[in-house]
Amino acid sequence: SQTIHQWPATLVQPVGSPLSLECTVEGTSNPNLYWYRQAAGRGLQLLFYSVGIGQISSEVPQNLSASRPQDRQFILSSKKLLLSDSGFYLCAWSPDRAGIVDGYTFGSGTRLTVV
């Protein structure tokens, strides 16, 4: 069966420090991968998605970047964190096919606090 792993679960980082959040999927190949940020009262905002290795689409201008160095690995990064980057970050995957008939499967999330 497919599983998704996301780490770390919580992270406290100072302003200006770098960031690397990792997400990996097991039990499937060529998944579509997504990074979302969840903010209270604002739902889930799609940040990046990837349909293949090295293919990244950015949905919103921001201080963050994403990379997909391997088929089932998706990384969210920043060179210098801002206070506004604090939030709850969720990774998700869906099967590689047109249309999201079955929805996404979400990871457990990372609570990032920038201080």
Next chain:
Amino acid sequence: AQSVSQHNHHVILSEAASLELGCNYSYGGTVNLFWYVQYPGQHLQLLLKYFSGDPLVKGIKGFEAEFIKSKFSFNLRKPSVQWSDTAEYFCAVNAMDSSYKLIFGSGTRLLVRP
């Protein structure tokens, strides 16, 4: 661009009350529709989905939702809520011409009082 509106941000009900959470989307083409639930301290989980056929779909734990295409709506219902239904509920839309993306609403926090 597609958008999803959930008009009720906070709902408080007593056990056994009926529930209806509103969801409207803005997109004129073919859509797949979803409701997700996030129980306190847990992952987002798929509650139910619609992609074709009967517009009244049934999900887990007694929830159902009705797709009304003319109203661009996909409201979530449950005839009798339980304390364990306390959670945050998210509506989401996949527009078929943006086939890789789910767009989420802002969520509705439901508190069920015993």
